[in-house]
Amino acid sequence: MSNNSPETGSFFARDREWQPPAFTPWYKTSVLRSPQKALISLDNTISEITGPVFGHNMLGALDDDLIHNFAKPGESAIGERTIVYGRVLDERGRGVPGALLEFWQANAGGRYRHKKEGYMAPLDPNFGGCGRTITDENGAYAFRTIKPGPYPWPNGPNDWRPSHIHFSIFGHGFAQRLITQMYFEGDPLIWKCPIVRTIPDKSAIEQLVATLDMEATIPMDARAYKFDIVLRGRRSTMFENRREGN
């Protein structure tokens, strides 16, 4: 990880058979929100290979602590105390330093703090549900939270979301922009969830399931789950070739 000079290459093509398709009628909201025409392929230009940078100095002291960042002084959020840690890598296996991770989740009862949320489970007055952090020089990150509860949602007559944490990731280029979700090892709801099943490949789903790591657990305090995230890789130079006619 000694070479930190900025990279200017274009990104590897996104594997559209690995990623979920837009139209997945078992997840009903996708029906009217899925483009029906083919995406138009665009070789990356400087508009796609560049992206904004976020400095560690923008982070507040509790941004990576969801147990306390919304809690009243001296209080803390209710739930299973959990550490989530891992690395942001790219498809070449290199750590992505300086990646901004933003995450949001329901509380321990499966309830979100949101106007449009109607689930009867109660709000936790000490839990807001959002946090953020920036990866270090090796692409590593960690944050502290409570394990979110599963919750029912209106799709089929009896659909439940498995426990999950939503992640938004900024890498080094705007074309790497990604939103995904982290699931917890051993949750039987994962394989029944219509949103999980928008992903066609079983191993792509397994890649989103965080592993319980007893060695990283803090005894008498919090269990730890490891969750690595992979962003698109990139070529070494931008102007490796020119197409005919240009």
Added chain:
Amino acid sequence: MTQSLNRLKESASQTAGPYVHIGLTPNFAEIPGVYPEDLGISMVNDKTKGERITIKVRVIDGAETTLKDALVEIWQADADGLYNSPSEMRGAADPNFKGWGRKATDMSTGECIFETIKPGRVPFRDGRPQAPHITFWVVARGINIGLQTRMYFGDEEKANAEDPVLQRIEHKIRVPTLIAPREGNTYTFDIRLQGDKETIFFDI
């Protein structure tokens, strides 16, 4: 068997869901006090160089209904056509312009508004100038993987006509879906997810 390339696979995308605002615009979502302000909420200050413009964005579904739970991010060059990014090798961008903005669509009108500046032209891969444009990324409940598109400017007819990306689009009838008309200093960009006027989305 042969040697492995040791490549990893990109993490699969999942929808941003209905509560994306909690994570990305918590102050907008009425979760105050965690962050001083939402990221990407303001793009310009009094020192930013360039022509001030307003962009009004709507995201419209296949039933002609405006999404009230979408989140839109934009990325653009500064007035001189330079990106504020370490991967920009052509020079230093305006330090008073980050070039990135993020807005949630209004929960009652479905509209979101970016106050920004008109970007300069940036080169295509072969060095030809592209027309001024802004890169868009749209996520929402029901969108399984973020949609990437571009907005071009309605008052840049000549530049648009010679733009290498627009020129490559086979179905010319679709090109106007990427061009935002101008009225005063305001551009209106409707992103249609489906239908006859479905916006062109890119695989970038």
